[in-house]
Amino acid sequence: MHSRSSTREDELELERQLVVRAQAKDREALGELLGRYGPGLYRSVLLPRLGSEAAAKDALADTYAKVVERIDRFTWQNVGFYPWLRTLALRVAIDQLRARKRMLVWDADDVERSLDADAGGDGGTDQSLSEHQDRAAARAKVTHAMGTIHPRYARAIQLRILEERPREEVATLLEVTPATFDVLLHRAIAALKKALASAKESEDTP
Structure with missing residues (x-):
């Protein structure tokens, strides 16, 4: 146990040194920090909430x-660089969700709650645990919401929005014209919004 604790302390110290170098405009150090956490941030924080690879x-x-832009404002608190990075990513996700007009898996309020939950703790969320919780929450939300709407609606959303397949391709798969598919997708999104709203009301009811 002591050895594992010492190893973690050593890792934190190395990371702290990278942060110090990054704040001194060392691009290599900054690149190493982002390379260490970027893939997990994309896979477990951003992709589940934004619903598409492009977004x-x-x-x-x-x-x-x-x-x-803000690395010089970061204050080391001996919990690592990831919690701060994740907070920035969540705020970016909130801004993007609010700017978009179509409904995806998460909405801005959902991500706000994630951010508020983080703020209520000590900021020391372990990366692997945090990623696991993010994936689990996203998966549960998707599974529940998609399972409560008409299967055809769920398939339309899955193919067009989550997988980002071309409109014409999805229309062909669903055996409708592109124009008819547009109507179908609109209704599917409305159904998903309603399902998510109902789920949220259930969560908020004591």
Whole structure:
């Protein structure tokens, strides 16, 4: 146990040194920090909430830009760099969700709650545990919401929004014209919104 604790302390110290170098405009150190946590941030924080690879990649790029802009404001608290990075990513996700007009898996309020929950703790969320919780929460939300709407609606959302397949391809798979598919997708999103709203009301009811 002591050895494991010492190893963690050593890792934190090495990371702290990387942060110090990054704050001194050392691009190599900053690149190492982002390379260490970026893939997990994309896979477990951004992609589940934003619902598409393109949106998640844009959000990751925006997160990196904010890190470059704000790294000098970061204060080391001996819990690692990841919690701060994750908070930035969540805020980027909130901004992106609010700017979008179509309904995806998570909405801005959902991500706000994630951020508020983090703020209520000590900020020391372990990366692997945090990623596991993020994936589990996203998976549960998707499974529940998609399972409560008409299967055809769920398939339309899965193919067009979550998998981002071309409109014409999805219309062909569903054996409808592109124009008819547009109507179908609109109704599917409305059904999903209603299902999510009902689930949220249930969660908020004491």
